Each structure stands twice: as structure tokens, then as C-alpha cells.
Amino acid sequence: MEFEKDNYSTHISQQFNAELETIRTQMLTMGGIVERQVNDAVEALLTGDVELAEQARRIDKQTNEMELLIDEQCTTTIARRQPAASDLRLIISISRAISDLERIGDESSRIAQQAIELAEGNRTQHGFQEVRHIGNLVRDMVKDVLTAFARNDLEMAYRVAKQDRNVDQEYRSAMRALVTYMMEDVRSISSIMNVIWVLRSLERIGDHSRNLAEHLIYQVSGTDVRHQSLQSIKQMVGSDEDSDSDEE
């Protein structure tokens, strides 16, 4: 009897682990789709490829649906399995992560929309170099934070959080340059505004990638590092990397 009960428990526990693994895999799949969407939106803008931009916009519906689906699975799992400690943290972390992934998808969709407006209107080249540069930075952040999630790699998560500071600096510097371009070339004001919205979206994608890194750190370590300084996050993950410690 005792033996059978143990078998039963093991069975339940295996089912539960499979459920958690399914949720985790779905989150990573959603992440892959969003990562692709960021790439396509930036590429569409830089090359003026309207078809690619339309494609990047359409993906949004899919990521919205995935968010609802995964969130429902998270809620059902909590209600049915009543997980505690690290299992509950995993579910909460994934629930928070898909919300940030969905917002990255929203921002990519906005970039694609600006790409379409730019391609149709009086096309400017002002700020394209900045879009390419910051686009590359945030694309790597999205890719790296998903890899960190796949490997439970806190050191990598910390590097993503740290990178967000560079993105913010590059963003501020690009904004100053674009305001100067507007003053020098009044006829381009409207299309430079399109580029400004793109940079703004890229900067927000950087923020959401940092949020994702923080969710992973919570999941693995149990410490909620949201709104904490980079220095505290560094100590939390025990990273040897230089945090520069000149944080704002």
C-alpha cells in the first residue's frame, strides 16, 4: 500500500514536472518568435522593405495569443498543483516574462509601423546609423536573455541587465543628434520623428530585456531584484564582471 502510494506520488510529480517543462518550453518558443520579430522590424526599417515590415506587424497577433495561452496554463497549474517554493517561483517568473516578451513584440510592431510610414513618405537617412547601432545592441540583449533563460545562467542575465545602461546612453546621445538634424533640415522633421519613435521603441526593448533578466534572477535565486541597482544585482549573482559602479 505504502509502495503503491509512493508510485502514485512519483507519477503525479512526474506529470507536474512535465507540465512545468511544457510551460517553460512554450515561453522560450514565444521568445524565439519575438526575437525574430525584433530582427525583422529593424531590418525592414533599414532596407525600406515594406513586405517584411507588414510580416513583423502580423506576428503581433500570434504573440498576444501565446501570452494568454501560457498565462492560463500558469494559473491552471497553480490552482491544480498548488506548487510551493521554487516551482511557484518558476511559474511566477514565466508569467512575468511573457508579459515583457509581449511588450517587446508590441514595440517591434511599432518599429515596423514606422518603417512602413518612412518607406511611403519622404524617406530620410538621418539617424539610420544610430538605429543600426542601437538595433544591434538590443537584438543581442533579447537573444542573450533568452539563452540565459534556457541555461538558467545568472551571470549572462547580469550582463544583459548591465548592457541596458549602455543602450540608455547611446539612446540619449542619438536623441541629441536627431534634434540637431531637425533644426538643420526642417523639411525632414516629420520623417526624423519616425526615426525618433523607432529609437524610443528600441530603448524600451532594452528595458524589457533587463526586466526579463531580473525575472530569471528571481526564479533561480528567490530574490526579487526589480528596482535594484546594478551593483546589488551583481552581488546577487556573484559576478566577477566589472559593473563600473558609476551608476546613475
Add this chain to the structure above:
Amino acid sequence: MEFEKDNYSTHISQQFNAELETIRTQMLTMGGIVERQVNDAVEALLTGDVELAEQARRIDKQTNEMELLIDEQCTTTIARRQPAASDLRLIISISRAISDLERIGDESSRIAQQAIELAEGNRTQHGFQEVRHIGNLVRDMVKDVLTAFARNDLEMAYRVAKQDRNVDQEYRSAMRALVTYMMEDVRSISSIMNVIWVLRSLERIGDHSRNLAEHLIYQVSGTDVRHQSLQSIKQMVGSDEDSDSDEE
């Protein structure tokens, strides 16, 4: 013995209800603080009151801490009480709501930052009428959605979600006006950009207020209406109000 056990269950259940009520009250308190922050930030911008702007910025630290505190209580309650059905929905709804409240606080903080820059720099009056108008609209949305939460009033939540569409329209129209002002008055470009960021933040506060309305609808009805059309939300809450049904 049975009697004692019942007493014990009642006692546990009363404790649990008190715990849920505490979490709910704290969320509404946080909401009140954020509502005040929105008011102060917009007022500081319109009147050039730097001290009020500094005050609105400082509040941000408090709302960040409240988010962490309430979220931790939500997680602890799930782990200890293992709530099901409507109790679990209440906790999940509050956990989502405080995230949107914190983001409204962030946007208010950004508005206050722009107010400081505008007061210090070459002060423009371009776009102030638009800021006042849209500021009033989103301020009412924040106030109304918190009242809806306090009263579990889905009809009111629907009206907030509906109002977001008006804010989006007013925002687009204000943006067109501001781009025209920039072309007409090149020396004001930099300060008009400050106003543009303010309008952008107000528009985002409108989005977060709609999100809050959706979380309440999920909490009360059990249906996750995120990413749904206004028409579906209307049907869900059984509102008699005209939804105009000309949704994008």
C-alpha cells in the same frame, strides 16, 4: 471534535479573507498615491512648478517599494493558502494591477522630469493646451478605474477601456499639431520635444488604465479580456453603453 474543527476552519478562512482584504487595500492605497503623482506631474508641467515636479519624481521610489511588497504578499499567500478559483483570480489580478500602477508611476516620473527640463530651458507654450486636455482625460481614467476596483464595478471598467480610444485619437491629433509647430518655429524644436515626450507618457498612462480595467474584468468575471476588442469587452460586462463599434 467536529465542532472544534469547524471552528478552526472558520477561523482559518476568516484569516485568509482578512489577508486578501489587506492585499486589496494596499493595492488601492498604492493606486491613490499614483493618482496623486499623475496630477502633480501634469500640474507641475503646466505651472512650471519645479518643486512640485521634484516631489512627483521622489514618489517613484515609494511606489516601486510598494510593488515589491504587495507582490511578495501575493506570492506568500498563494504558497501558504493555496487559493483556488475566485480567490486565486483576485490575487493574480492584483499582482498584474500593481505592475500597471508602477508603470503609471514611471510615466508620471518622466512627465515630472520633462517639467523640470522645460522650466529650466527655453520655455515653450506650444502644446500646453493639448497637455491640459489629454492630462485631464487620463487623470479621470486613473481615478475611475481605481473607483471601479474599489466597487468591483465592471460597467465603469468598460467605460475606462472605451475612453482609451478617445485618448489615442486626441494624442494622434496633438502629435500632428506639434510637428507643425516645430516646422514653424525651429528655435522651439528642443522644448517642443519635451512636450512630445509628455504627451507620449500621458498616452501610455491611458493604456495602463485600460490594462487595469481589463485586470478587474478578469478578476470578477474570470475571462481574460486582454488583447480583445472593445466590443467583446462590452459584451462581457453586459454594458448598455454605446461602444460606437467603429473600432480600429
